[in-house]
Amino acid sequence: MNAAVRSKWKKWIFPACALCLLAGVGIFLALRDAGQTLELADNATMGVLPGVDLAQRQAELQQQLDESMISFSINTSPVFETGGAEGNLMLENPANNAKLLVVEIYMDETQELLYQSKAIPAGSYIENTRLDKTLEPGSYAATAYFKAYREDDHSYIGQVGANITISVLT
DSSP states (O other), X not given: OOHHXXXXXXXXXXXXXXXXXXXXXXXXXXXXXXXXXXXXXXTOOSSXXXXXXXXXXXXHHHHHHHHHOOOOBOOSSOEESSTTSOBOOOXXXXXXXXXXXXXXXEETTTOOEEXXXXXXXXXXXXXXXXXXXXXXXXXXXXXXXXXXXXXXXXXXXXXXXXXXEEEEOO
């Protein structure tokens, strides 16, 4: 082997050996952890803790789930004949919601409050209504926030939002 060929081999031998070593370590670590199993506690008892009312626990969990979900319906493209006329917002608080809803609509561009409802009980709706602000003809990107309150003590639960486009014709 001549000197030029030996020099090329020496240049590539170290990086090739280092790559093989890294690959070997990676394979070893992957195979070592692949067969690992969890050891079960030998003092665990199957079942529900003594004294726990399973029906009560299930009711509490269902209440938390029901309270954390806010159902609503809205027309995402309401139309108003004029800036001061009623439009078809079609706000609904479904009967299965079990909470009061207050709707606030803000213009996306300016964050200006365009509409705020009073509390809407579960199982009711507002089909047509006027905005609280008179708008010029055009289309307006807005966000409707549905704020949820408990029926019994009117305490605040949380809110969800929906993007809408308000159209004012003339």
